[in-house]
Amino acid sequence: MSNKIKHHLTDDLLMAYAAGSLPEAFDLMVATHLSLCDDCRARAESFDAVGGHVLEEQGDVVAMNEKSLAETMALIAKGAPIAKPKRAQCSVLPTPLQDYVGGDVNDIRWRPIGMGVKQAILPTSGDAMARLLFIPAGTAVPDHSHKGMELTMVLQGAFSDEVDHFARGDVEIADQDLHHTPTADITEDCICLAVTDAPLKFNKLMPRLFQPFLRI
Amino acid sequence: MFTEIDTATLDEPVAIRPAQKPWRAKKRIRGKPVNGAGDSCDARAEWVDHVRRIRDAQDQAAFAELFQHFAPRIKAFLIKSGSDPALAEECAQEVMATLWHKAHLFDPARATVATWVFTIARNKRIDVLRKQRRPEPEDLGWGPEAEPEQDDVIALQQETAQLRDALSALPEAQRQLIEKAYFGDLSHREIASQTGLPLGTIKSRIRLALDRLRHAMN
Numbered sequence: 001m002s003n004k005i006k007h008h009l010t011d012d013l014l015m016a017y018a019a020g021s022l023p024e025a026f027d028l029m030v031a032t033h034l035s036l037c038d039d040c041r042a043r044a045e046s047f048d049a050v051g052g053h054v055l056e057e058q059g060d061v062v063a064m065n066e067k068s069l070a071e072t073m074a075l076i077a078k079g080a081p082i083a084k085p086k087r088a089q090c091s092v093l094p095t096p097l098q099d100y101v102g103g104d105v106n107d108i109r110w111r112p113i114g115m116g117v118k119q120a121i122l123p124t125s126g127d128a129m130a131r132l133l134f135i136p137a138g139t140a141v142p143d144h145s146h147k148g149m150e151l152t153m154v155l156q157g158a159f160s161d162e163v164d165h166f167a168r169g170d171v172e173i174a175d176q177d178l179h180h181t182p183t184a185d186i187t188e189d190c191i192c193l194a195v196t197d198a199p200l201k202f203n204k205l206m207p208r209l210f211q212p213f214l215r216i
Numbered sequence: 217m218f219t220e221i222d223t224a225t226l227d228e229p230v231a232i233r234p235a236q237k238p239w240r241a242k243k244r245i246r247g248k249p250v251n252g253a254g255d256s257c258d259a260r261a262e263w264v265d266h267v268r269r270i271r272d273a274q275d276q277a278a279f280a281e282l283f284q285h286f287a288p289r290i291k292a293f294l295i296k297s298g299s300d301p302a303l304a305e306e307c308a309q310e311v312m313a314t315l316w317h318k319a320h321l322f323d324p325a326r327a328t329v330a331t332w333v334f335t336i337a338r339n340k341r342i343d344v345l346r347k348q349r350r351p352e353p354e355d356l357g358w359g360p361e362a363e364p365e366q367d368d369v370i371a372l373q374q375e376t377a378q379l380r381d382a383l384s385a386l387p388e389a390q391r392q393l394i395e396k397a398y399f400g401d402l403s404h405r406e407i408a409s410q411t412g413l414p415l416g417t418i419k420s421r422i423r424l425a426l427d428r429l430r431h432a433m434n
């Protein structure tokens with residue numbers, strides 16, 4: 001299923017995901033990519049194994065309270081927490097994203113940001129931001145660069161920029177040195193998940209007018 | 217029904233085990249012998265059976281043994297991650313309760329019990345200490361029809377033992393940085409310099425397990 005993905009997550013992102021030190025928006029990006037990419041999932045789970053090693057081999061342990069086991073059994077007897085309802089497979093949104101959208105692709109609450117491009121900001125806590133982008137077939141997103149890191153993953157359709165061509169599951173990792181103008185393929189509207197850990201800055205005067213709408 | 221259990225259970229003999237366990241018959245084939253830690257490989261493999269006994273028979277004796285081993289480690293892990301002792305105690309209990317409730321989700325062809333416990337404890341830390349949601353990848357639910365082969369379980373144990381050897385052989389400074397990373401003390405940018413870890417073989421093993429799971433799902 002994931003053979004066609006060309007652009008993957010980096011080891012440092014996967015290790016930080018395993019260690020639990022990413023902002024929520026980046027966790028969402030990683031979980032979404034892992035849903036589509038078994039190569040990265042295997043790498044992420046091998047970083048989990050390092051965590052298992054750290055847990056097992058940490059020098060000193062801390063004794064539990066005297067009644068701890070009995071208390072835990074009482075906790076267990078209360079029953080399992082109610083599992084969240086299982087999401088159905090969706091051809092565009094992997095389940096972690098469905099949780100944030102509150103449904104499937106038809107439930108995304110798009111806001112127009114100009115030139116037919118739409119976005120939906122997803123509710124995440126922390127310093128980073130996650131949003132879904134809708135780019136009409138054949139449309140270019142304004143040239144912009146980044147103060148921090150921006151990850152963009154294709155969910156539907158494909159886009160090209162100065163770097164390469166990106167299709168479903170591919171992640172483009174852009175740091176502050178990259179100025180790019182992603183253009184959606186002509187064949188299909190493109191939907192992406194984008195996360196940033198710092199505001200974007202646009203390079204031309206006009207697109208800067210969009211910034212209040214972009215909330216960036 | 218469980219409220220009568222108390223800590224005395226910890227000292228009681230464990231339920232009778234089958235005389236021979238197929239996955240213990242094979243010892244580590246390729247793993248290097250490690251400084252006197254030869255027993256711990258078996259001990260780890262044994263936890264797999266403990267989780268199965270909880271899953272299949274709600275075996276409280278098996279749980280008590282797992283608790284005795286893992287709960288103090290989870291508590292220490294959470295304290296090192298910045299929790300105060302009272303909260304760490306409470307969270308360690310919740311992590312162990314989650315282990316009980318989710319025993320049917322544990323896949324021993326992809327993770328050791330220690331790794332699985334780590335992921336539950338890590339998620340608890342994100343939830344309680346960082347007050348953040350933790351998005352998880354799409355579930356690769358596996359039913360009884362996809363229950364892993366013993367050979368795959370053994371192979372994963374062996375790869376994990378080799379990973380342990382490799383990590384133990386790293387320079388002290390690097391080992392400390394890895395610990396810091398997993399206690400949540402390094403930002404993702406600081407982690408970037410720590411990623412040259414010897415994970416190739418265990419990664420391939422987990423990848424095979426994922427392939428089999430995908431195959432069983434289709």
Ligand SMILES: [Zn+2]
Nearest residue numbers: 008009037040
């Ligand atoms: Zn990947």
